[in-house]
Amino acid sequence: MVGRRWAGVILRELLRGTTRFRQIGDAIPGITDKLLSERLKRFESEGIVERSVIPTTPVTIEYRLTEKGRALEAAVRELSAWAETWLPAR
């Protein structure tokens, strides 16, 4: 269930409006950059997350949920509530 649990906490963070890789990573204790990067790429390929490159110097990368991603909110909320009750604390 580990992979799925990470997916849930990343989505929760994106639903809160966090857009920067570093901020998402810092908000999730224990996640590695490698895993976060893989998950975000997967979400992007699934059309759940959109990655924008803003031409600042250095460039700014932002991650935002697409409409398809935002539509997961109720499911993420229910899964989080279930995990809080039924899974041992991480």
Place this chain on the structure above:
Amino acid sequence: MVGRRWAGVILRELLRGTTRFRQIGDAIPGITDKLLSERLKRFESEGIVERSVIPTTPVTIEYRLTEKGRALEAAVRELSAWAETWLPAR
């Protein structure tokens, strides 16, 4: 997402009260016995499903959701609604 999608449809079937391996498999077009068996074993190891052996001849095996498994109902419902809207038909 394939693994997760199967997990959802199996849970949905168990939530409906289907208890027999063959009935669960028949209710899910396209799932193989191998995959269903693996998923049920995993659910069992996670405490989501309970497997009972009833001493008939031949033995009857029944799969039922535990309390932890039944608590997933709202999340499964929300995920199913999301998938129906956002994922291409299988």
